[in-house]
Amino acid sequence: MSKKPYVIIVSEVTLDGKLTLYRGASSKELMSLMTKEVYKYLHQIRAEVDGIMVGCETVRTDDPSLTVRYVEGKSPVRIIPCSTANVPLNANIFSQDAPTIIVTTKRAPQERIKKIEELGAEVMVVGEELVDFPKLLPLLYEKGIKKLMVEGGSSINWEFVRNRLVDEIRIIHLPVVIGGENVPTFVGGEGFKSLKKLLRLEIKKHFVIDEFLITEWKVKKD
Numbered sequence: 001m002s003k004k005p006y007v008i009i010v011s012e013v014t015l016d017g018k019l020t021l022y023r024g025a026s027s028k029e030l031m032s033l034m035t036k037e038v039y040k041y042l043h044q045i046r047a048e049v050d051g052i053m054v055g056c057e058t059v060r061t062d063d064p065s066l067t068v069r070y071v072e073g074k075s076p077v078r079i080i081p082c083s084t085a086n087v088p089l090n091a092n093i094f095s096q097d098a099p100t101i102i103v104t105t106k107r108a109p110q111e112r113i114k115k116i117e118e119l120g121a122e123v124m125v126v127g128e129e130l131v132d133f134p135k136l137l138p139l140l141y142e143k144g145i146k147k148l149m150v151e152g153g154s155s156i157n158w159e160f161v162r163n164r165l166v167d168e169i170r171i172i173h174l175p176v177v178i179g180g181e182n183v184p185t186f187v188g189g190e191g192f193k194s195l196k197k198l199l200r201l202e203i204k205k206h207f208v209i210d211e212f213l214i215t216e217w218k219v220k221k222d
């Protein structure tokens with residue numbers, strides 16, 4: 001298999017496994033519970049990776065900057081999978097603070113690709129219907145992305161879990177419960193539905209920052 005980046009999924013998750021207050025809500029509101037020290041932990045990881053990825057839906061709902069702000073360090077390359085390149089042209093990910101790559105598919109209209117390129121971002125076409133992650137990862141590695149942080153949301157997390165492209169998972173446990181059947185959880189998608197297929201992990205580290213438990217897990221390779 002070609003070389004791929006070392007992938008760390010990092011997520012802020014409530015005690016009941018949720019990523020945001022309700023479907024369609026920006027997780028920024030929930031994140032406002034986090035203290036400065038917890039943000040430093042998160043941004044320290046950003047400062048140590050070459051690339052950072054969030055799904056297109058997270059860009060549309062949260063409009064994150066994905067830069068390093070709470071610690072010293074260089075911001076990683078922002079990588080956004082977006083199957084039709086339907087990303088707002090005024091999104092914060094197009095700021096000049098760091099390079100940005102929009103990964104799209106053959107379904108993306110040429111004129112939208114052109115507009116994104118005019119903003120100074122790179123566009124990669126990898127996939128037919130949806131972004132093809134097993135194909136994308138070796139291409140990112142060739143571009144110098146040796147360590148990739150994936151910050152959600154739940155659909156993108158599932159793609160990495162399903163394709164067994166994740167090496168580590170780090171969770172900031174938010175000490176709250178939200179409830180709600182349809183609220184996005186840490187990993188979405190179809191689910192494995194079988195004990196044999198589960199992604200298995202071993203705990204590497206756990207500690208508390210302020211009142212937030214942090215757990216760091218390594219994926220057991222099959």
Ligand SMILES: NC(=O)c1ccc[n+]([C@@H]2O[C@H](COP(=O)([O-])OP(=O)(O)OC[C@H]3O[C@@H](n4cnc5c(N)ncnc54)[C@H](OP(=O)(O)O)[C@@H]3O)[C@@H](O)[C@H]2O)c1
Pocket residue numbers: 010011012013018019020023024025026027028054055056057058059061062081082083084085086130131132133151152153154155156157159184188
């Ligand atoms: N708590 C946290 O740590 C955290 C972190 C991030 C996000 N969130 C929250 O999570 C929610 C968003 O999660 P989400 O699951 O709806 O969206 P998401 O994972 O952020 O993005 C999914 C989108 O990515 C695009 N995509 C491209 N290729 C894909 C592929 N192969 N498979 C799946 N998607 C692909 C699709 O958009 P196109 O159809 O446009 O291609 C799809 O709708 C928001 O509420 C956000 O606030 C929370």
